[in-house]
Amino acid sequence: MKRQAGWIAAETAAGLLGTVLTTFLVSRIVGPAEVGRAALAGAVVMLAQPFVGYCFTNAMVQRARLSDADIASVLWTSLALAFAFAVPLAAAGLLLPDWLGPGVGPVLAALSLMLPFNAVEGTANGVLLRAYTFRVLALRGIGAHSAGLAAGLSLALAGWGAWALVGQQLAFFGTAAVLAAAFARLVPSLVLRRDAIREMSPIAVTAAATGLAGRIGFRLFLLVVAGGSPGLAGLLQIAFRIVEVARELPTPFVHRYGLPALSRLRADRPAFLRRLEAVCRLSGLAFAPVFAGLALCAPEVQAALLGPAWAGIVVPVRVLSATLAFAAFGLPLGLAFVAAGMPKVNLWLTLGGLAFVLLLASLVPEGSGEGAAAAWALMLAGEVAALGALAAWRLGFRPVRQLRAWATALLPAAAVAAAVLGAEAAGVLPPTLPPLAFLAAKVAIGVAAGGPLIVLLGRPAWREVAEPVLDKP
Known part of the structure; x- marks a missing residue:
């Protein structure tokens, strides 16, 4: 494994x-x-x-x-x-x-x-x-x-x-x-x-x-x-895509370690819930720091990877990334409903989120990329909250277990944020550095601060997730 x-x-x-x-x-x-x-x-x-x-x-x-x-x-x-x-x-x-x-x-x-x-x-x-x-x-x-x-x-x-x-x-x-x-x-x-x-x-x-x-x-x-503006549409497309790159990072782990094992365990509810909590904890531990780091590094990502024509993506990327840092532990919850044979839960939640975000979109000021990001972030937060409530009700995944996974994930994310912001405040990261070097320095500081915590806190959950679940004869 x-x-x-x-x-x-x-x-x-x-x-x-x-x-x-x-x-x-x-x-x-x-x-x-x-x-x-x-x-x-x-x-x-x-x-x-x-x-x-x-x-x-x-x-x-x-x-x-x-x-x-x-x-x-x-x-x-x-x-x-x-x-x-x-x-x-x-x-x-x-x-x-x-x-x-x-x-x-x-x-x-x-x-x-x-x-x-x-x-x-x-x-x-x-x-x-x-x-x-x-x-x-x-x-x-x-x-x-x-x-x-x-x-x-x-x-x-x-x-x-x-x-x-x-x-x-x-x-x-x-x-x-x-x-x-x-x-x-x-x-x-x-x-x-x-x-x-x-x-x-x-x-x-x-x-x-x-x-x-x-x-x-x-x-x-x-x-x-x-509003029919190709330029604004392009900016929003890439701003959202940057965040989606980070959001897609857990997808292979969550899907491949989560879906087959949870599907085989759905008749054994205690084992199912143990595996689900472990997958949620690992998802949060690994990827809340990634989203927190992306929020902190958005200006350098834009400058190093895209250039000045794309300056409008910085605030949207920060808003979306900060939201996902708090919601990272909940990314496997939708998959749990599929594994439990309840995929319609995800469908109805998606449709509800669609109606909600379109309502919010009608309130966004014309041409505002920042307002668009805030509207989408509200939808994401609401979706994870609804998934958590339904997981507690339909799957027996109690709120105390969810809060445990959420709080554990925030520790390395907070360490990453504190280390990077502290380094900037102390002048360790001089603003005269080229964007790519500045980005690399921020990433190195974040990894040094969050990496040991991720390894330490993730060991018990990894032992649970790494245990193979075979088909019953």
Whole structure:
């Protein structure tokens, strides 16, 4: 299990590096307007992804027995859905080149090619995740990020503007699909078991609806608060993306160590709750300091990675990161409901959060990136609070256990904040340092202050999480 964790860490590090070197450096080269153009097209395509790529993944993991015929049925169903979405989207983009904005249509047509890749990758991921093959999942992620980096940066440096982002996305998802299929030995027979699809459909439909609601939320929110301004839309897209990079860091750990084990333990409620508390504690310990550090380092991240054209992202990044530092322990709670066979809880919470954030968006002053970030932060805080209340009610995950995980997570986060702010106040970090050196110094100070506490406080939880849970005969 320790080796598996090392592979997850390697994939996470490669993902972070790949995102920084593609999304942010490409954005620095092409500028906010081109980023906004690609974001408009990508928003439409990404609304189809929950139905096409990943709705059956969790259902495959939870299924008591998964036969070769089941896998083939999932693949053919996912591919059929992919082409059902991709063909009309590509046609609309080519026939209406200025739909959603000047030149957005062709970008939309090209990005629709991602959907068949998503269908293949989602099916293969279900096979790999079910088998605890974290090493090959990590290799898939590392390969995909490397391909995306090469395509995105080369096209951006060649002056392709928004098309650099298109190339990055196609290279990433195409490589991920090929590698995942190869590692899963995905050579399905020409069979379609309707009963298997029917049995997996409740979880798949709920997962798709939950993913769709989450994707609609951000995109509708962006349209309301950006007021049709591509420049502001680009700034908000990247500000939110910076925070999402940090938020995605726990995803491989939480999903791979949480979902399979919790799914197997759901009939043993005491063991389920022990494992859930351990996963929540580790999530908070590892990632509350990350979010706290991001809030402190936002100006240096902007200056070092994006340049002066992107100065408007600093305050939004700080607001969102500070909120997530307090909420990091609660990131696994949504996954717990899936493992317990209650995925509809997440769907209703997502829909409620969507309604709430759109109400807040209507109150944001026009053109205010800071107000937009504050509205989204309120939604995030409310979502975690609601998840905690429902976990106590529906799962028996008592508030005292949640408070224990929350308080433990805040200790290293507070140590990171105190050390960095103290170093700045004492003049240890001279303001004359170049942005990249200043950022590296802040990170080093934060790691030195928070790292030992994370290791010390996380040992008991890690022992619980590292204990494998096998299928019952």
